[in-house]
Amino acid sequence: MSNFVENAKQAVQGAAQAAMQKAVELAPDSWIPGGRPDPLIDRKHGLIGAQTSRVDGSLKVRGAAPFAAEFPLEGLLYAAVTFSTIAKGRITTLDTAEAEAAPGVVLVMTHRNAPRMRPMPLFLTSQKAAGGDDLPVMQDDRIHWNGQPVALVLAETQEQADHAASLVRVAYEVEPALLSFAEAKAKGTEPGIFMGPMKLEIGDPEAALAAAPHKVDTVYRTPRHSHNAIELHAATVAWQGDTLRVHDASQAVAHTAWSLAEIFGIDESNVHVTSPFVGGGFGGKSLWHHQVLAAAASKLTGRPVRIVLSREGVYRLVGGRTLTEQRLALGARDDGTLDAIIHTGTVAMTPHNAMPEPFILPTQSAYAARSIKLDVEVVKLDMLANTFMRAPGESVGTFALESAMDELAVELGMDPVELRIRNEPEKDPTSGLPFSSRHIVDAYRMGAERFGWSARSATPGMRREGEWLIGMGVATATYPYHRMPGGAARLTLTRDGRVTVEAAAHEMGMGTATAQSQITAERLGLSLDQVTVHYGDSAMPGMILAGGSQQTASIGAAVIAAQRELVAELLKLAGNDSPLAGLKPDEVGGMNGGLAKLDEPDRFESYVSILTRANSDEVSVVGNAPMPLETQHWSMHSYGAMFCEVRVNAITGEPRVSRFLGSFDCGRIINAKTAASQFRGGIIMGLGLALMEETVFDERSGRIMNPSMAEYHVPVHMDVPEIDVIWTDIADPHTPMGAHGVGEIGITGVGAAVANAVYNATGKRVRDLPITLDKLM
Amino acid sequence: MAITINGSDVEAPGDARVSLLDLVRDRLNLPGTKKGCNQGACGACTVLVDGERVLSCMTLAVQCEGRSVTTIEGLAAGGALHSLQQAFIDHDGFQCGYCTPGQICSAVGMIAEIERGVPSVITADLGGEGLSLSREEIQERMSGNLCRCGAHNGIIDAISEILVREAAE
Numbered sequence: 001m002s003n004f005v006e007n008a009k010q011a012v013q014g015a016a017q018a019a020m021q022k023a024v025e026l027a028p029d030s031w032i033p034g035g036r037p038d039p040l041i042d043r044k045h046g047l048i049g050a051q052t053s054r055v056d057g058s059l060k061v062r063g064a065a066p067f068a069a070e071f072p073l074e075g076l077l078y079a080a081v082t083f084s085t086i087a088k089g090r091i092t093t094l095d096t097a098e099a100e101a102a103p104g105v106v107l108v109m110t111h112r113n114a115p116r117m118r119p120m121p122l123f124l125t126s127q128k129a130a131g132g133d134d135l136p137v138m139q140d141d142r143i144h145w146n147g148q149p150v151a152l153v154l155a156e157t158q159e160q161a162d163h164a165a166s167l168v169r170v171a172y173e174v175e176p177a178l179l180s181f182a183e184a185k186a187k188g189t190e191p192g193i194f195m196g197p198m199k200l201e202i203g204d205p206e207a208a209l210a211a212a213p214h215k216v217d218t219v220y221r222t223p224r225h226s227h228n229a230i231e232l233h234a235a236t237v238a239w240q241g242d243t244l245r246v247h248d249a250s251q252a253v254a255h256t257a258w259s260l261a262e263i264f265g266i267d268e269s270n271v272h273v274t275s276p277f278v279g280g281g282f283g284g285k286s287l288w289h290h291q292v293l294a295a296a297a298s299k300l301t302g303r304p305v306r307i308v309l310s311r312e313g314v315y316r317l318v319g320g321r322t323l324t325e326q327r328l329a330l331g332a333r334d335d336g337t338l339d340a341i342i343h344t345g346t347v348a349m350t351p352h353n354a355m356p357e358p359f360i361l362p363t364q365s366a367y368a369a370r371s372i373k374l375d376v377e378v379v380k381l382d383m384l385a386n387t388f389m390r391a392p393g394e395s396v397g398t399f400a401l402e403s404a405m406d407e408l409a410v411e412l413g414m415d416p417v418e419l420r421i422r423n424e425p426e427k428d429p430t431s432g433l434p435f436s437s438r439h440i441v442d443a444y445r446m447g448a449e450r451f452g453w454s455a456r457s458a459t460p461g462m463r464r465e466g467e468w469l470i471g472m473g474v475a476t477a478t479y480p481y482h483r484m485p486g487g488a489a490r491l492t493l494t495r496d497g498r499v500t501v502e503a504a505a506h507e508m509g510m511g512t513a514t515a516q517s518q519i520t521a522e523r524l525g526l527s528l529d530q531v532t533v534h535y536g537d538s539a540m541p542g543m544i545l546a547g548g549s550q551q552t553a554s555i556g557a558a559v560i561a562a563q564r565e566l567v568a569e570l571l572k573l574a575g576n577d578s579p580l581a582g583l584k585p586d587e588v589g590g591m592n593g594g595l596a597k598l599d600e601p602d603r604f605e606s607y608v609s610i611l612t613r614a615n616s617d618e619v620s621v622v623g624n625a626p627m628p629l630e631t632q633h634w635s636m637h638s639y640g641a642m643f644c645e646v647r648v649n650a651i652t653g654e655p656r657v658s659r660f661l662g663s664f665d666c667g668r669i670i671n672a673k674t675a676a677s678q679f680r681g682g683i684i685m686g687l688g689l690a691l692m693e694e695t696v697f698d699e700r701s702g703r704i705m706n707p708s709m710a711e712y713h714v715p716v717h718m719d720v721p722e723i724d725v726i727w728t729d730i731a732d733p734h735t736p737m738g739a740h741g742v743g744e745i746g747i748t749g750v751g752a753a754v755a756n757a758v759y760n761a762t763g764k765r766v767r768d769l770p771i772t773l774d775k776l777m
Numbered sequence: 778m779a780i781t782i783n784g785s786d787v788e789a790p791g792d793a794r795v796s797l798l799d800l801v802r803d804r805l806n807l808p809g810t811k812k813g814c815n816q817g818a819c820g821a822c823t824v825l826v827d828g829e830r831v832l833s834c835m836t837l838a839v840q841c842e843g844r845s846v847t848t849i850e851g852l853a854a855g856g857a858l859h860s861l862q863q864a865f866i867d868h869d870g871f872q873c874g875y876c877t878p879g880q881i882c883s884a885v886g887m888i889a890e891i892e893r894g895v896p897s898v899i900t901a902d903l904g905g906e907g908l909s910l911s912r913e914e915i916q917e918r919m920s921g922n923l924c925r926c927g928a929h930n931g932i933i934d935a936i937s938e939i940l941v942r943e944a945a946e
Contacts, residue, residue, distance in 0.1 A: 057866035060874030061858065061881060063809020063849035070808035078803075158803060159794040230813040230821050230925050231875040279811070279875030280925050311814040509872025509926045677869045681927030709818035709923060716920040718913075720929040746927075 024632040025433060034436070034630040034734030038560065039589060040523055041668060041731040041738040047518040047528060048737065049729065051673045055514045055533075056277075056507070065277040068249040069234035069308045076236070077106055078158040079294055079307040080165035082151040083316045084143045087702030088177035088382045091141040091150060095169035099153055102167055104160030109152045109297050114138040117296060120287055121259045123387075124195070124354050127486065128543060130255035130287035132319055133352040133385035137263070137292045143172065144352060145384045146702040147316030152293045154301060158308075177382040180699045181323065181348055184379035189346050192356030192376035194393075200364075200430060203371030205331075208340035212331025216407040219327050219345075220400035221768045222751070224695035226320040227389050228714055229508075231279020233314050235291045238304035243270045244295055250275040250536075251285045251546040254486075254504045257538035259287050260295065273538040278508035281546060282685070283388035285508065288318050315707030320695055322348050322357050322386035324396050328404040336414050336422045338369035343401060346377045353385035359397035362478045362748065365635055366401060368425035383702055388547065390685055391744035394479050395751070399689075399769060402475035402752030406759065416474050416756070417444050417453060417641075428635035436634035437732035437740075439665045440476065444641040446726060447663030448474075451643040460763035468647040470658070471761025477640030477662070477749035479549060480631075481732075481740045486543030487554035487625030491520075491562040493570075494618045497593055497608040498530045503555050505535040506546035509681070510743055511674030516555055518671060519737060523563055525590035541622050549638070549741025552670060554625060556736030562623025563590070569621055570595060570607070573614040579603045630734050638666040638745040642683070644753040648761045653776035655758055657687055661724040666745060668731040668738035675742045679725040682746015688715045689747065690754035692770050778842040782807070783851025789839045797841055798822045798833035801848055809849035809878045813923070820922035823879040823886070824848050830886025849878035852885065860942070861885060864935035872926035880922045884936045887918045888943070910940050 029035040040048060059065040084091075096108040117139065120131025135144050138152070151168045155161035178184055192198045209215055236247040244264065250256050250273060257271040264271075278285055294307040309317060326345035332338050343363040347356050360374040389395070409416035421441050427434050448454070456472040457463060463470040489503040501520050505512055513533040521531045534540065544554045567585045574580045580588060580595055580603060588595045594606035611619065630636065645659035662679050669675045692713040696705040706712045731738025751769060758776065759765050766775050779786035782805065790800055798815070801807040801824070810833055813821030817835040824833045825847040853859045861881050864870070871877040891908050899917045900908060908914065915936050916929075924932065 053866050053869070056874075057871075058858065058862075060871055060877050061849075061862035061865050062853065063811075063878035065874050066808070067811075067875065069812070070802075072806055157792065157795075158799055159792055163794075228925055229873070229875075230811070230819060230923060231873070232812060232814075278873060280873045282925070308812065311816065311818075507873075509874070511872070673869050674872075677872055677926075677928060677931065680930055681872060684927030684929060685925070708816060709814045710816065714923060714925060715927075715929070716923060717916040717929050717933060718920045720916070720927075722912075722930055 021632050024629050027633065032629050032633045033557065033626045037733040038736050038738060041733065043522055047522045049669055049672055050518065052514055052518055052528065052671050053673065054511055055517055067231055067277050067279050068236060068247050068275065069306055071236045071247045073236060073238055073304040075303045077154040077156065077301060077303050077305050078161045079297060079305055080153045080161035081149045081313055082165045082168040082170065084146060084148040084150050086143055086172045086174050087146040087179060089143050089172045089175040091143065091170060092173050093169065093171035096151065099164040099167040102160065102164040104156040105153060105164045106156065107154040107297055107301050108168065109300060110150065111138050111140050115296050115299055117263045117292065118265065120292065121262050122354055123286060128255045128258035130252050130259040132286055132288045132387050135352045137289050145382060147384055147704065149289055149293060149317065152297050154297050154305060177702055179381055179383065179702045181379065184381055185346055189377035189379055192347065192378045194356055194358045198358055198360055198374065198376040200372065200374040202430065205340040205342050205371040205373040208371045209329050209331040209342060212339045213334060214332045214408065214411050215330060216404050216411060217329035218404065218767060219325060220403060222324045222396040222399055223769060224320055224323050224697055225389055225689065225693050226315060226695045226712055227282040227284035228709065228712060229280025229282060229284055232309050232311060233285065233288065233290055233318055234308040235294050236304065236306045237294045237298050239299055242266065243272060246273045246291065248273050248275045248291060249278050249285050251278065251281045251506050251508065253506065253536060253538040254543045255545065256287050263292055274536055275506060276536045278506060281508040282390045283392065283547065284318050290317055311709060312707040315704050319385045319387040321389035324357055324359050326359055326400040328400040330404050330408045332408055332412060336412055336419045338367055338423050340371045341367060341369040342373045344373065344375040346379060348381050349378050350383055350385050351380045355387055357396065358393035359400065361393035362397045363401050364430045365428050365637060366476065366478065367423040368429055372430060390682065391479055391747045394748040395689060398475060398478065398748045399751035402749055403755050403767065406473065406752065406756040407765065417448055420444065420476060431635055433635040436636045436734040437667060437730060438639060439728050439730050440639040440641065442728050443639060443663040443665040447641040447643050447661055450726060451661045453643060456760065460760050467649050467651055469650050469761040470645065470647050471757045471759065473644045473753045473756025473760055475642045475749040475752035475756060477642050477745050479638045479741065479745040479748055481636035481638065481735060482548035482550035483553040483557060483628040483631065484545055484548065484550055485627055487558040488542035488622060489555055489558035489562050490541050490620060490622045491559065491566050492618055492620040493566060493607055495608065495611040495616065497606065499524055499526060501531065501533045501559065502540045503535055503544055503558060504538055504540040504542045505544045505551055505555055507535060508546060510678060511671060512551060514674060515552055515670045519556055520559055523559065523590055525592050525594065549743040552739055552741065553736050557625035558623050560736060561625055562621055565621035565623050566619060567595060569619050570610050573616060574605055574610045578605045578610065580605050634734055638740040638742065640664040640745055640749060642749040642753040644757040646754060646757040646761055648758060648776055653773035655691060655771055655773065655776060657754060658721055660721060662746060664725065664727040664745065665730065666727060666742050667735060667740035669727055669729055670737060670739055676725050678742045679746045680723045682744060683723055683750055684715050684720055686747040686750025687719065687754065689769060690751045690771055694770055780838065780841045781845040783848060789842050793837065793839050795838045796834050797824065797836040797838045797846065800838040801833065807848050807850050811875055811878055813876065820883060821876050821879040823883040823922065825882055825886055828889055830883050849882055852881065861935065861939050864938050868931040868935040869928065870931035870935040871928045876922060876924045880924065880932055883919060883922045888940060910944065912937065
C-alpha cells in the first residue's frame with residue numbers, strides 16, 4: 001500500500017515537473033535567465049580571459065595555505081580507524097581492552113559507546129544532503145562492506161592512536177555477500193535512476209540497426225576508479241559549547257553543515273564548516289563516515305579531534321567511480337549518417353547509495369541519429385558506496401560512444417572527424433531543445449589543423465620508428481553546463497573603494513578566488529587588487545557545490561544579482577546631488593572605480609565619493625541567483641575535440657602517449673592560465689583512465705586489493721607529454737560571463753582518443769580499460 | 778644531538794616511531810610539508826636533509842639528529858620567494874597546491890643532483906661532460922612526485938626555466 005502511495009506521489013510529482021519543464025521550454029527567451037546577455041560578454045580587453053596568475057599562488061608555493069589537518073587546537077586528540085575485514089555479516093567479538101590500555105589512548109569508540117546518530121543524508125536525496133551513503137554510522141553490529149569502520153581510537157599522538165587501532169580484536173559472523181558483477185547480473189538488473197529515469201527510446205533503433213548497411217555492435221568495459229586526491233581526507237573538529245566546528249576538506253561546506261546537523265539532531269546554525277583550501281577533490285571530498293566519527297568521538301571526550309585517513313583508509317571509507325559494462329551499437333547509411341544509436345548497459349552500485357554511473361549522458365546530445373535507445377541498468381553489490389568522480393557518466397560513457405564512432409569510421413572507410421561532422425545535430429537529439437552555443441565543428445577543424453591530422457594514415461600499423469608503432473586518434477569531449485539552485489553571494493563595498501565577495505564556495509585547484517576576483521573587478525569597474533574573494537565557509541551565503549563544473553556560473557550569477565542590489569543601494573545613497581541622480585539601476589554600470597550611466601559615461605561618480613558623501617563606511621548586500629531555468633530552455637554543454645598520438649612498442653606492447661591536443665568550445669574563457677590548467681588536468685586524468693587506472697576489487701572478499709598510491713597507478717611526470725590546449729572562446733549569450741564549465745570536460749573523450757590512436761598504431765582494438773601492455777602484446 | 782630544522786635546533790622526539798614528517802607537521806607546526814600517502818609513494822612529503830631530497834614520511838625523526846633539514850618554510854630566505862617558487866607561480870605549476878611543497882623541494886634537490894653529475898635511469902652518456910637538461914631527464918627525475926590535478930606541464934616548465942637560467946649564469 002505504501003509503495004502504491006509512494007508511486008502515485010512520484011507520478012504526480014513527475015507530471016508536475018514535466019509540465020513545468022514543457023512550460024520553460026516554450027517560454028520566451030526573455031523570461032529565462034540568460035535571455036539578456038551578460039554585459040560582461042561585450043568587454044573584450046579587460047580582465048576576463050586574461051592570463052592572470054593565481055591570487056593565492058604565493059600561499060601555495062610557500063606551503064602556507066592551510067588544509068583541513070593543519071589547524072592547531074589546544075588539547076587535540078589524534079584518531080585512527082579499525083576497518084572490518086569482511087563484506088557482510090555481524091560483529092560477534094569486539095575486544096577493545098588491549099587498545100584502551102595502550103599508552104596515550106583516551107577513547108576507543110565502537111557501536112557500543114558511540115553516541116546515537118542518524119544516518120548521513122544521502123547525496124541527491126535532498127538539496128543539502130552531502131552523504132556518500134545512508135548507512136548507520138557505527139550504530140550497530142552490522143557490516144555492510146569490507147572496510148567499514150568498526151572502531152575509532154583517539155590518543156594523544158598519531159603514533160599512539162595508530163598502534164592502539166591495531167590492537168582492537170574483532171571477530172565476525174560472516175553472511176553470504178553479493179560481490180560478483182556477473183553473478184549479480186544473472187540474478188537480474190533494475191533500472192538506474194539518476195535525476196530521473198535513464199531509459200529512453202526514440203523510433204525503433206533495434207530494427208534500424210538490423211536494417212543498416214553499416215554497423216558496429218559491441219561491448220565496452222571500464223573498471224572502478226579512485227579519485228586519489230593527494231591530500232588525504234581529513235578533518236579537525238571540536239565542539240564549542242553546542243556548536244560543532246569542523247575544519248574540513250570539502251567540496252560542499254553548506255551541504256556538509258546541514259547534513260551534520262541532521263545526523264546529530266541539532267540546528268543547522270550550530271554547525272560551522274570551513275574549508276579554505278582543498279588538496280584535490282574530483283568528486284571525492286564530500287561527507288563520508290570519517291567526519292561523522294570524528295565529531296562523535298570529540299563529543300564523547302569533550303576534546304578537539306583530528307582525523308587524517310591513511311591512504312588505505314581513503315580506499316576503505318571513500319567511494320570511487322564504479323565499473324561499467326556498455327553495449328554501444330551504431331547503424332549508419334553509406335553517407336555515414338546514423339540511423340541508430342543504442343547505448344545500454346549495466347553498472348554496479350549498492351543498496352545504500354544513489355549513484356548509478358550515468359554513462360548514457362554524452363549520448364543524449366551527441367549525434368543526429370534517426371533512432372536512439374538509452375538505458376542504464378544497475379546491480380547492487382555489498383561494497384563501499386560508489387560515488388561521483390570527475391565527469392561522472394561522460395568520462396566512461398564517451399569511451400564507449402567515441403570508440404564505436406571510430407569503429408564505424410573504419411567500417412565506412414571514412415575519416416573519423418568527417419563522420420562526426422556529418423552527424424552534427426541541429427538541435428538536441430533527445431530533448432529537442434535548441435543548443436545555446438555549440439561550435440564543436442569549429443573545435444574539430446581548428447584542432448585537426450593544429451594537430452596535423454591530415455598526416456594520419458587511415459590504415460592501421462603504417463607508421464613505425466624503430467620499435468615504436470605510431471598512430472593517431474580522435475574523440476569528442478562533452479560535458480553539460482550546470483548551474484544548480486542556491487547560488488548566492490554577499491558583496492561588501494567599503495569607503496576605500498574596495499569590494500569583498502563572500503560565497504560558500506570552494507577552492508580545490510580550479511582558481512576560484514582568482515577567477516571570481518577577475519569577474520567581480522570587471523563587473524564593478526575595479527582593479528584586480530581592489531577585490532578580495534572569501535569562500536569555503538558554511539556561514540557565508542549560498543549553497544554552492546564544487547561539482548558539476550558549475551561553481552563559476554553559480555557564483556557568477558549570484559554576483560550579477562548582488563551587483564544589482566548594490567547599485568540600487570548606492571543610487572539611494574548618492575541622492576540628488578550626484579551626477580547619477582534620477583537614474584535607475586538598470587541604466588548604470590560599474591566602471592573606473594564607480595558607477596556611470598551606461599550610454600552616457602560622463603555621468604559618473606566614484607564608489608569612494610558616493611560612500612564618503614553619504615558618510616557611510618560600507619554597503620553590504622546579498623544577491624541570490626535566479627533559478628537555473630536556462631538549462632531547461634536550451635541544451636547547454638561544454639565541448640571538445642581530443643586529438644592523440646600514441647607510440648606502442650611493437651615488442652613489449654608498452655603504450656606511450658607522445659602528443660595530445662584538446663581543442664575546446666567552452667564559451668568564454670575567464671582566465672586563460674587557470675582554464676588551461678583545468679583542461680590539461682582533466683586530460684591527464686583521462687590518460688590515467690585510458691592507460692593505467694583501476695581500483696582492483698576482489699570479488700571473493702569484497703576487498704579493494706590495491707589501496708595505495710604505489711599499486712593504483714596514476715600518470716607521473718614521465719607519462720605526461722606536453723599537452724596543447726586551444727579554445728574557440730565563443731561566448732554563450734545565455735550564461736553568466738558567457739562561460740561554460742571547464743573542470744570536467746578535459747577527462748571526457750580521452751579514453752577513446754587514446755584507444756582510437758592505439759588502434760591506428762597497431763590495428764588492435766581495446767574495448768576494456770585500461771589499455772595495458774598485456775592487451776597489446 | 779639536536780636536529781636542525783630551517784636553521785633552528787630542535788630536540789629529537791622521545792618516541793622513536795615519530796617520522797620526520799609527523800615531527801614537522803604535528804609537533805613543530807610546520808605543516809607546509811604534506812602527507813599524501815605516508816608510505817613513500819607520492820612524494821608530497823619531500824624535504825631536504827643536508828641538501829638531499831628525502832621522503833620525510835619514510836625517515837624517522839631520530840635518524841636526523843645532527844643533520845640539517847630544510848622544509849618548504851625554510852626554502853625562501855627573508856620573506857622573498859625562492860626562484861623556483863616564483864617559477865611555479867608563473868607557469869601555473871600547481872592547482873590545489875597540496876603536492877606543491879614536495880614538488881618544489883624535490884626540484885631543488887634534483888637540480889643539485891644534476892649539478893653533482895648524478896645520472897638518472899635514462900641518462901645515456903654516463904661518462905659525458907655534464908648532464909643533458911632535456912625535458913625527459915627532468916620528467917624522469919621528478920616522477921616520484923605525483924600530482925593529481927595534472928599540473929605536470931607547468932611543473933616541468935618551471936623547473937626547466939630555472940635550470941636554463943642557472944646554466945646561463
